Amino acid sequence: MVSAFEKLWRLGPAAFVLKVIIGAIVADALLLGFILLRRSYRKYYFARRDRRVYELRQKWDAILSGEIPYDSWRLNSFDREIVEEISLDAFEAAGPEESARLLHFMRTTGLIEKRIFEARKYRGWQRMRALVALGRTRAPEGIPALAEGLRDKSTDTRHAALRGLARMGSPEAAEEILAWVGEAGMQVAPLPLQNALINCCRESPQMLLPYLQHADRPVREVLARVLGEIPTGSLDAELVAMAEDELPELRAAAARAFSNIGSGHALETLSELAQDPVWFVRLRAVVALGKVHNLETILPLLSALTDSNRLVRMRAAEGLVENKSEMADIFARVVATQDRYGFYAYLAALENAGLRQTLQADLERIRKRNRSLAESLLSVLKAGKLPEPKSMGTGEEVIAGVGRS
DSSP states (O other), X not given: OOOHHHHHHHXXXXXXXXXXXHHHHHHHHHHHHHHHHHHHHHXXXXXXXXXXXXXXHHTHHHHHHTSSOTHHHHTOHHHHHHHHHHHHHHHXXXXXXXXXXXXXXXXXXXXXXXXXXXXXXXXXXXXXXXXXXXXXXXXXXXXXXXXHHHTOSOHHHHHHHHHHHHHHOSHHHHHHHHHHHHXXXXXXXHHHHHHHHHHHSSSOGGGXXXXXXXXXXXXXXXXXXXXXXXXXXXXXXXXXXXXXXXXXXXXXXXXXXXXXXXXXXXXXXXXXXXXXXXXXXXXXXXXXXXXXXXXXXXXHXXXXXXXXXXXXXXXXXXXXXXXXXXXXXXXXXXXXXXXXXXXXXXXXXXXXXXOHHHHHHHHHHGGXXXXXXXXXXXXXXXXXXXXXXXXXXXXXXXXXXHHHO
């Protein structure tokens, strides 16, 4: 009787193909079995976790107060992870009193010390997870461990540590970030670094100044943007110096910062920056001038209305439209510029703000005193285009006529 192996041997080259087919079938069966087993296990795990979360939620107040002994769940890794996750989620919506209570609970149970240990000793995704959790607790004792995470070789780990320090929102966290940036330079993307410093430096923006003066150019630009985003009323002289810096990004940040403070140097400095050679510096300055709402800003905004950059013209027009007390005078000055691009930008801003009828009412008001000028300006507004220069006189005559009215 011929065995199965002998029959297979007689097949010759076809035997190899048959073996490959059988091997593929076995491999597919094993892979399918692994997938089904994994799905069954995950279904069981999540069902078990949901039940346990519900049970612990019912006892949450007793767990938090210590009425239920900590050892009843602390020694069980499954329960401990659930309790920690519930605590961290509660931090997101907790007020000051509840946050203090949760922080005391996590300190007493050793959960914070556990995360600090993991953040220092683990590597890879485990360290990232510990750093993120540590930042969510906002515990000051976690700052040194997060600072060590900033110096990790992995970019993802550095970003996780930076996010954790950003959640702290304290000057101590800002000091660690600034010290690291001063040592290593830009080791992360600019935007996460900027957001972290904005959140941590609100109470003491002056701590940025030493690094702003001596850091590398990429770092200086990020720090300047941070100063432009937070209130800096006590740094008036420093902002004036920034406005004269050789880096355009610093001058733009100074313009943005001046829009947030009521400085006596703001108008003069912003007027100078509105004539800067770099377009985005002029843009920031014009936006800041539009927020001042002062009659002295009309002239620099009118000058910016004839700028070569379209965005600068649009922002200048929006700033002029925001000044609702002198609409007729401003419209006459816009017409007097005889710049059709600036004129169209002003009309677009007027329509977007829904103030066309208000301007018409102001022009109707001056009709009684200067009929010809008012009718000319009304016709320009209705036609939506500039008239011939000779039809309305010179720009000075138009402005003077509105002023007398």
